[in-house]
Every structure is written in C-alpha cells, then in structure tokens.
Amino acid sequence: MIRPKGRHMTLRILAVVATLAMFSNAKGWAAAETPPSSAPASPLSRVPEVTVTARRLELEKRVSQFVYQIAATQNAGEGLARWQVPSACPLVSGLPRQDGEFILKRLSEIAHGAGIPLAEEHCRPNLYILVTSQPEDLLKGMEKRNRAFTFGYDPALRTETPASVVDEFIKTSHPVRVWYNTAEKDAWGQALSYCPAADLVAIECAMNAPPGLLGTPLSMLSDCNDPHVDPSRVYECGRTVAGGTHLLFNNMWWLSRVFVIVDKARLPGVTVGQLAAYVPMSGFAKLKPDAHLDDVPTILKLFGGVPQAAPTGMTDWDQTFLKSLYATEQKSKLQRSQIARQMVREIAP
Numbered sequence: 001m002i003r004p005k006g007r008h009m010t011l012r013i014l015a016v017v018a019t020l021a022m023f024s025n026a027k028g029w030a031a032a033e034t035p036p037s038s039a040p041a042s043p044l045s046r047v048p049e050v051t052v053t054a055r056r057l058e059l060e061k062r063v064s065q066f067v068y069q070i071a072a073t074q075n076a077g078e079g080l081a082r083w084q085v086p087s088a089c090p091l092v093s094g095l096p097r098q099d100g101e102f103i104l105k106r107l108s109e110i111a112h113g114a115g116i117p118l119a120e121e122h123c124r125p126n127l128y129i130l131v132t133s134q135p136e137d138l139l140k141g142m143e144k145r146n147r148a149f150t151f152g153y154d155p156a157l158r159t160e161t162p163a164s165v166v167d168e169f170i171k172t173s174h175p176v177r178v179w180y181n182t183a184e185k186d187a188w189g190q191a192l193s194y195c196p197a198a199d200l201v202a203i204e205c206a207m208n209a210p211p212g213l214l215g216t217p218l219s220m221l222s223d224c225n226d227p228h229v230d231p232s233r234v235y236e237c238g239r240t241v242a243g244g245t246h247l248l249f250n251n252m253w254w255l256s257r258v259f260v261i262v263d264k265a266r267l268p269g270v271t272v273g274q275l276a277a278y279v280p281m282s283g284f285a286k287l288k289p290d291a292h293l294d295d296v297p298t299i300l301k302l303f304g305g306v307p308q309a310a311p312t313g314m315t316d317w318d319q320t321f322l323k324s325l326y327a328t329e330q331k332s333k334l335q336r337s338q339i340a341r342q343m344v345r346e347i348a349p
Helices: 049-070 097-114 135-151 163-171 197-207 272-284 316-327 335-347
Strands: 090-093 127-132 176-185 193-196 234-237 252-263
Touching: 049 316, 049 335, 090 097, 097 272, 097 316, 127 135, 127 272, 135 163, 135 176, 135 252, 176 272, 252 272, 272 316, 316 335
Parallel strands: 090 127, 127 252
Antiparallel strands: 176 252, 193 234
C-alpha cells in the first residue's frame, strides 16, 4: 500500500503487488489534458451577436445536463457531499510503486487546483484506491472483517447499511466500484447529536407540566407515557440543529470514507494517466454510478467504450466541475445550478 506524507504525498510501501502489464506503454504515463481545438476562433466583430448568444445558451444547457447527470445528492434536494472535515487522505494499493506514486501525485495536483482539502503528514487514510483482480472477494472480505467501517452505520437509525444494498454493490459488474460513506454535520463541522424519541417527549411533557406537578417523576405523569412513541427511534437534538430556509439546508453532508475498487481485469488498454484522471473524479466527488454522458468531454467515459477513444486525462469540464463543487455554497439547495453556471464562466469566459 502507498500512503501520503505531507502535502506532496511521499510514499510508504506496505505491500508488493505484481506489475500491471497494461501499463507498459510509457506514452500513457503522462496524464495529459485534452488538447484545445486547433480551429482558430472567428473574430468577435465578425460573428453576429445572435450566433454567440445561441452558442452560449447551448453550452449552458449541456453543462447543466452534465452536472445533474453525474452529481449524486444526499438528501432529496440539491445538497452535495464533499471533503472538508476530515480532509481527504488517499491511499493506493494493488499497483507497482511507480504507478502508485504517479496516481498520488496527480491526486495532489488536482486537489490543489480545485481547492480540495488534503490531510497533512501521518494522516489516517480515508480515500482508498484499491486495484485488484478479484474485486468481489476483496469486498466480501472487507464486509466480513469490518462491515460498519467499510459500508457505514446510520447513527439516526442505529443500524448498519442493509445487507441487500451491500450485496448488490458487491455483485455489480462495473469496472470501478465506488462506495461513499458520508456524515451529516453542522456548518462548523460538528457531528449532529441524537436523542431517543422517548426522552424528547418526556422533556417536552415535563416543561409543560402544571406548576403544582413540577418536580414530579416523569413516570408518574400519565401524559408523558405516550404508547405511540417508538423507544428505538432517535431524532436530531442539541445545539447543532440550525434552522434552514427554502434556499438553504440546516446541515451538510461531508465525505468521511470512500472506497474506489478497480477491477484489474478491465484495465487492458487503459493508461496509468487515464486511471490517474478517473480516480480523482470518483474519489473527490460523490457521483452517480450509471450517468448518461452522451457526447460530453469527460474522463468519466473511460470505461464506456474503448479506452483509446476516451480523453487521455482530465478535461476542462472535469477540472471545472471539481473546482466549482468546492467553490460553491454547500448549504445551498441550488448548488448544482450554481456549479453549472460557474463551469460555463470557466469554460467560456
């Protein structure tokens, strides 16, 4: 395994893995960006204003569709999860040292350019990039050893992720499986507090008790023993609960652990540069697994056809998406539309 050290991510080798034959082509080791069009732009004075406006409107439509197609929301609204507290701490396993070092370097460069927080030296890994020829066996082993750590635990429901959901994820045939663990926190990065429903009912009852009954044990107040309250249910409570509005969420969702499982058998033809561009998109943002990308210029199309037809690295659309995700207001219920607008300004200033 390879762990980051400091901001520039030096390496610690924890396991030695066989060299991938598909990375033998040295030309693929550079994560080159998609070259801009070589066609010269027409002077603005010669282009009718109506044509310029139409092109920009078309770009805005395409960018908006792209954002809504790939960005997964957390709470049935526009809220998007991202790294903040904790900061991202990547670890690469299953690749030769040279390839793992290259991927970690690109992760650091991309994070720096997009304003994504990275942890400092001696951080505990929370972004796992695991390349394996047996992804199902690996995931089953992770589930058996530490199910809650890998697949999450819901503090509000006091339950682990349902087995049916985990099984479906393990059995999927995607070349890259990504499991996102998130945590709901307040605007200051503090974890939410949860109280048993019965306690909240009892406290409210006691506060509203007649003056002559103040101080009476709750068990003796018949109105405080609501048979309809499920004692196993919990609700948000404490100072972390803030009032939201029709435009803002009261809390935010932040990434806590992300597992990117890469099927080695699906990598022939994929360069290390392409993989080093695909991993940041999947690990720094919570994305939908089956997004329809059409003709959008993005590295996310890497496994949608032959690798040679995909971009050689991150495109302008990929870079501006990550940058806009971390630059826009996370509490806003309109964040996806804000991301789209900022991307258009970056792509066509």
